Every structure is written in structure tokens, then in C-alpha cells.
Amino acid sequence: MKKCVVIGILTLCLFLTLFTIPNNGNNDFGNEIIDNKNARDISINKYMEGFKNQYKNPMNIMLVPLDNRPSSTYYGEKIGRISRINILMPPVKIIGGKTTRGNVEEIEKWVRENANKVDSFIISATMLNHGGLMHSRNYTDDYYDSKVYDFQLIKDIKTQYPEKKIYLYDTIQRLAGSVWTIDDINNYKNILEWAELIDKADNFDDQRAKERIKFLKSVISKEYLNKYNIQRKLNHDLKLKMIELAEDGYVDYIIYSQEDAAEYGLHRLEQEELKNKIKTSGVEDKVKITCGADEIHMNLINLVIHEKYNTNSTFKINYSDDSKKDFVATFEDRPLEQTVKEHVEWFGGKIVEDNAEIEFYIYTPVEKMRMDMFISDITRALEEGKSVAIIDISYHDDKILFMKSLDEKIDLSKLATYSSWNTVSNMVGIGVSHAVSYNNLKNIKHNTRELEVHFNFLYERLIRDYIYDAIVRPEIIDILLSNGIDQYNIENENLEEVEQSITKKVNFYEEKLLGDFHNGKVDYKVKNITLPWQRMFDIKVEVANNKNKFK
Template identity: 30%
Template sequence: MRSWLLSCVLLLLSWGANSQSRSQATTRILLIPLDERPPCLQYPVQMGKIGDVEVVAPPRHLLGRFTEVGQSDEIIRWLRAQSLSRFDAAIISVDMLAYGGLVGSRIHGVPAQKALDRVQIVRELRRKAPGLKIYGSSVIMRLAPTADGKNEGYREKLARWAEVSPDTNLRDQTRQLEQAIPSAALADYKQARLRNLQVNQFAIGLAREKVFDYLIVSQDDAKPRGVHIRDRENLTNTVKQANLTAQVAIQPGADEVSMLLLARAMTDRYNYHPRIKAIYSSETAAHTVMPFEDRPLRQTVSFHLNAVGAREVNDPGEADLLYYVFASRFDAGSARQFADQIIRSPDKGIIIADVDPKGDVQGGDIPFTEALKEASVFARTYGYACWNTAGNTIGTALPHGILAGVSRVVAQSKPAAAPRMNQAQVWFMLNRLLDDYTYHSLVRPEANKRCRASQWNPNRLTAEQTRTIEAYCLTELQPIATRTAAGFFPKTSGQRCTITNLRFDLPWDRTFEAEIDFDLKLTK
């Protein structure tokens, strides 16, 4: 009884908050995220504001935390309690509904039938709201299991087995790995893969039934070979045979997919399909398979452009937006050369993706970024990112840029929204500079050194260790945040911005990702 009353109170509070903001936002989108990490929750919510979108998600405590999976059944109850007529679109993570999120998808904690039964809620949403645009995502399981502190003895061996076992020329290595991996762990992995493939196929079926208006089936961290190839080819054949290639995309990625779908929802809503020219730092980089990906960089970019509803063009003169993709940071002189090219770019909207081509840095290139900051390029940039994998970076910078373009469309019919959309754009750009670049490139390496000097594992910190490292990172970030905001706009623009109340959190008790928040003041 007490839990029922508490649920009612939470729903009423949520309704009241949503009603208050509904008077301002032009668009409302319901979001069931992949999990509660910043790229899956904070980024879509904040990015939405750039296009005057209120993104509404379930209460955070229902979304789980790292190895504590999300409460799928409670999320389904929350969904059923929503007034769908008050939303313009919905973005649904099938993995959150089925297993409680991305980490939950990598273990066989939920039987296949229960997972499929849970996803039936999407059919229910469609019946209740026939006109609601519903966008879905479903993840193809990655090669490696999650590092949970319990599988250290065999995790890398299992990932290696997943990579080599389909190769008949490597049967001896496969057998050796199978002998080194606990049989129960290998069996659980195989069952999880089989179940996930069933759920992927079910999601495609929902697109065939027009329950999903658009679906992205995304490949989590992978390599050019492995057990995932068979799964992907199976799903690709299903899509082709059903003539669903315009409704279902099968492409790299995971964490960034909600942002891609947010951009897709807005390009559909406003019939805004910008022509975009991708410009690479080198042709060699464009044709290289980036770490944790299974196809060349150029293909990943093209997939993402299609996913957001943009039109890729070859002639820069025809483009509405120029998408600069830097993936040559280890080539001498390339950072300065490509930065200068961007600084001298034509008077068009620009998007910048700074991709780590080795996979061991996971932040932005320092000379490249500092050159752009010095020229105040980010003040006129539509979208930017430089975190983790190529897919993560491309899939954040691109929808960021799309939402910035959408804001200009919205402002034409609703000029009163322009100031708050501009505020949101500056906030999100500064957040990328502080999180993607400053934290991952400058602060995190030093934080990791401190961890190791104290014999702490930066990937599994205790609660006390987390608080210590959070305090250190916040102290290091504060002066950089102040300087970054002060130099954001060109001095001749007359515009100024100030960051106050900077907050820093390690949401999964590890240094791998951070959640950064702050208050922003803009003045002229």
C-alpha cells in the first residue's frame, strides 16, 4: 500500500513538473534510455533543449546503476501511466525494457520469453497512440562481457574466443580458450547472445508492423571479425527480405543512439534534411577501421548521416553543413593543418568530430582543440564531440549539429524560443569542451595516476575512493572551466558567458565516464 501511494505521489509530482515546462517547450519527447549514464540520459535531455524539446524520461532510480540493472517492469508501469497525447514522439530502448539496460543485455539474467513479453509494451503504446511517432533502438551484443570484478580471470579470454571461434583455421586456439574459460560463463555468454538475437529480430518485426516508425539496430563495441558478424548478417538479411531498409538501420554504436534518434525525430518533425559534406583529415583515416568498430570510418559517418535524416553530398558548395572529421592526431603537423582548415571554413554551419584513432586516449587531441579554442571556433560550431569510440564521437557531434540547425527553423516560427535555445546550445558546447576534452584529455590521465599511486583500481573505486577522486577532478576542472567560458566568444562579439556552480560526478564509481553539470549565464 505504501509503495502504491509513493508511486502516485511521484507521478503527480512528475506531471506537475512536466505541465509547468510544457508551456514553454515547442516539442515533448518521451525517452526510455539505454541506461542512466550521461550519453544515454543527460546528453539527450540537454541536447533536446537546443531544439526547444522537453525530453521526459522515467525517474532515474528506475534506470539502474552499472551492474545493478534497471527496473524494467517498473519502467513499463511508468510508461502505462503516461498521457501519450501530451507527447509528440517517443524514443524507446528495447534493451532497457527487455533486460534493464546495456550491461543487463550482456548476461543471461532475463530469459528470452520474459524479455520478449516486456517489449510487447511498445505494441500497447502504438494501440493507445496511433499517431505517435515511435523511434526504437536495439543493440547487437558486443564481443567482451562487462568487467564486473568477478570475471577478471577469463574476461579477455572470452572476448578473444568470441573473436576467433568462427574462424575454422583457428580451431586449436578456440579449443584452448574454451578450456581456459569456466564452462558456466561460456554457456551464459552463448545464451545471452542467442536471446539478444531473438530480441533484435522481434524489434525488426515491430518495424515491419509499423509499431516502430524507425529503428536503429546498433552494433556495440566490436571488431572486423567475430561471432557478432553472423548475428549482424542474419539481421541484415531479415531487413532486406522485408524491404525495410528505409525503416531499419543496422550500424555501429550503442551509447549515442538515443541522440541519433532525437535528431531523426526532429528532422522528421520539421522536414529539415540538411545537405552535409563530410570532410576528413586524410583519405587514409577515412578508409581505416577505427578501434572498437567493424567497418571503415567513412562508412560509420555515412550510416550516422542517414540515421539522422540528413543528405550526404560530395560537393562542399552544395552543403548546408560541413562535417569535419579529424582522425589523424598522430600524424605530424595534421592537427594544426586541419584546425586551420576549419578556422578558414566558409560561412556555413560546421560540425567537428575529433576521433581517437588508437583507442587508448578516449578524449580530444590537445594541439587540435587548443588551436580551435584560441580562434573561438566553438562559438560558431553547430556540433562537437571527442569522446570514446569513433561511433560515440560521430554520433554525438552530428545530432548536436542537427539540433542546432533545427533551432534556426524553430526560431523562425517561434522567435520567443530563440534565447533559451541559444542558452542550451552554449551550455551543451561548453559541456563537451569540459567533459569530452578537458576531463578525458587533461584531468582523467592525472586522476588515473593518482589512483594507481594509491594502488586503487580506476575502473572499480570504492565509495570513499570515488569521493576523493571526484573532489580532485572538480578542483582541477574549476579554473579551466572558468577560462574556457571566458574565452568562448570572440572578444569582438560583445558576448560573454560565465560558469557557476560546477558539479562533477563519477556515476559508475570509475574514471571511465563523468557527469558534469553547471549553471550558465550569458550576457551581451
């Protein structure tokens, strides 16, 4: 009897801990709620009620990822856990990797066996079609002669579970092929230039482009160019076929994301043909085209949450340099402002001028006085209790200067996110997704488990996107070059030593540059850094908090 009473009291305490809304006006982590005095476009009560239900009955989402890199798997899992979403993924051994295609037959089998356990599906068509992103760019006779994907899996799932939503995502092929080793760099550069210039020559009568193409065709092998063109057509035809799935009601949403591209190139015509078919098929509300690749599954997780709980996050976009709104970055095919707008709005977010929940700060290098003013604006937003996201589009010395200056003025651990990885689309998409997930937590009474995931992911972003990219990676690459080691394909015999060197250097810099995470209350430290694809571009960061205090 006493035992039952104790259990009952503990259960009641847990319930009150999870769902009692604080009203003490402070902004301490683990005990905060956004000030309701701000004008809102959503009903907070309805918003919180939805998430109370989510905390009682966590949603289960199946994710079939793009490949097995941390950015394709681990990041999405973190975004899910911050929002208390359970992310189910196939076993790593069948997802495949850099040199090995995903085992599509085994993945299909796993999906069928686990479909009854989830509420919705986020599925990479790139994985189903090609066995992963790297492999989607390179044609091999032995694979495609034996298999052209028919999407029967998707049809079967929707037929069996018509009430469960299916979200497909796929990449529009980038201009260049994949880089497996340093020997592929010349092909990468040449085919990238050729694919861009062929559009200028054929569709804009650019004479200089025509002359340059003659040279490029003399240095690109006919076999390589032929396989490249076959692969592009195969990719494009599969995307046209996927639109029929939306038209016939087998999928609820498709997102095509343009991987590394430019203002001109073969992708531009492919996009136009896709847009025309989307329009003539009457599925404009179901099929979207945007930019990016690695971040899309994270944004889709936000979309699932938005559609389930009507979580309409509002954003105010702040630029360090307003002239950069029209800037088309390297590997992008559209202006920065359009990239931001698309990544915010296609999952239900809204851009506003005032009273936004999320202040989105986009930094591109400016002179020191303007940088200091920008940092002052960030400081003000944090003091007002806003969710502050930093998208840092700077590199090397510019990044170090900005981050050191920012660290002098604010507590970095108070950020909703810091995002500066890879392309501008990746930066913006990851930043939007993390900021929205964090903001969801701020709008309800939450426990420390989800906060721990948020802090962990924020710290990883600062390590990966700032310390590693701006400082450690260049240092290690110089060492590799001096020792004749290929940074794109690090051999097994050198791998452990390289990983240990990276971890050691990161450990040296993290306490010096990220002191807000070593403040006596919390003590974050990188335990280990690995190179899952045995190249310097992709790292997996393992972080531990030695003090484990978040309140």
C-alpha cells in the same frame, strides 16, 4: 484595463522576439540566420515555418533510455532542449544503473500512464528486454528464467494511439561481456579475443585462430563461456522477434546498433541473419542496422524532427587525412567513412561536396604542417558562417596538441559541436546530433534560452571529451592506482574525495585552456563533477554561466 493593455503589449513583444527574422547580415549569437545566398537543397521558408510552429507548440517525445548514465539520458535531454523539444523520461529511480537492473514493470506502468502526454515514443528495447545495457551482456538465471519479454507494451500503445510514431532502438551485443570490477578485466579480454577468432576459424579456416582458440578455452571457465553464449542467443532471438513488430505495423522504425565489435566476430553472422529477415519481411524502409550504442537516442530525436518538419541538413565531410576514410577503428566493425555516412543519412541528412550547411571536420593525427592546414580550413568555414563540427579522433598528447593549436586560431565557443567521447561511432553520432540541433537554431530567429542550452552542452563536451579525457582522467587514475583504488568500482568511502579531486583539477585547467568561454561576456565554470556509476569512465558535468550574456 491598463493591466490588460500591458499584458497585450508584452505578449506582442515576445511574439516579435521569437519570430521576426533578422536581415542585418551579422553573425552575432542570438541574432543570426544562415546567408540565403548559399545553394540549398531545402526550402528555407518551409523549413523556418515548421520551426516557428515548433516554437509555438513544442513537441513532446517520450524517451525510455538505454540506462541512467548521462550519455543515455542527460545528453538526449540537452539535444531536445536545443531544438525546443520536451523530453519525458521515467523517474531515475526506476531506470536502474550499473549494478541494478531497470524496474521494467514500473517503467511499463509509467509509459502507459504518460502515453497520452506525448507526440511520439523513442524506446530502448535493451531496457525493456534486459533492464539496461550492462545487464544485456550478462546472463543470470534468476532474471531470464522468470521473464522473456513479449513486447505487449508496444502493441498496446500502438493500438491505443495509432497516430503516434514508435521508434525502437536496440544494441547488437558487443564481443566482450560487461566489466563490473577490475577482476573482470581478464574475462573481458579473453572472451573478446575468443569471439573474434571463432569467426575467423569457423568461416575463414584460419589455422592460427584455431590454435589460439584452444588456449583461450583453457583459461575461460566453461560456466562463463556457456552463459555468454546463452546470452548472445537470447539477445539475437529477441531482435529477430522485434522485426515482426515492424512487419505487423506496431512500430514505425527500428534501429539496431552494433556495440563494441571488430571486423570479425560472432556479431557478423548475427547481422547477416538480421539483414536476411529484414529483407524477407519487406521492412527494409523501417528497420536499419548501424554501429554505436550510447548516441542512438540522440540521432532518433533528430529523426523525429526531420520527419515532422522536413529538416534535411546538408553536410560536407572534411578529413585531416583522407587515407583514414577506410580506417576501421578499435571497437568498430566498418570503415570510418561508412560510419559517418550512416549516422548522417539515416535521420534524413545529406552529404554534399559544396554549399553544405554543416562542415564536418574529422581529425585524426597528422604531422604539424597538415594539422595547421586543416585548422586553416576550419577557420575559413567559421568565417563563412558555416556550422562547424569537430570530431576529434585523437588521444592524450595528440589531442592536447591539436586542441591547443585550434584554440590559438579560432574562438571555440563558435563551434556547432566538439565531439571526442569513447568510440568513433559515439563521437560521430553525438557530433552529428548536436550539430544538426545547433544548425536548426541558426535557421530561425531564436531566443537565448535554447542558445544557453547549446553553449552549456558545447562547454560540457569540451570539458568531458578534451580536458577530462586527455589530461585529468589519466592523472586521477594514476593516483587511484597508487592508493590501491579500483577505477572501475570506486567504493562509497572514497567516492566524494575522488569527485572533488576531479572537479578541482578540471577547474584548474578550464580557464587556461578554454579562455573563449571566460571572455567577459560569458563566464562558464564547472560547478561539480560526479561519477554516477562510481567508475572513471562516466562523469556528469554541471556547468554554470556566471555572467549569463549570450547576445
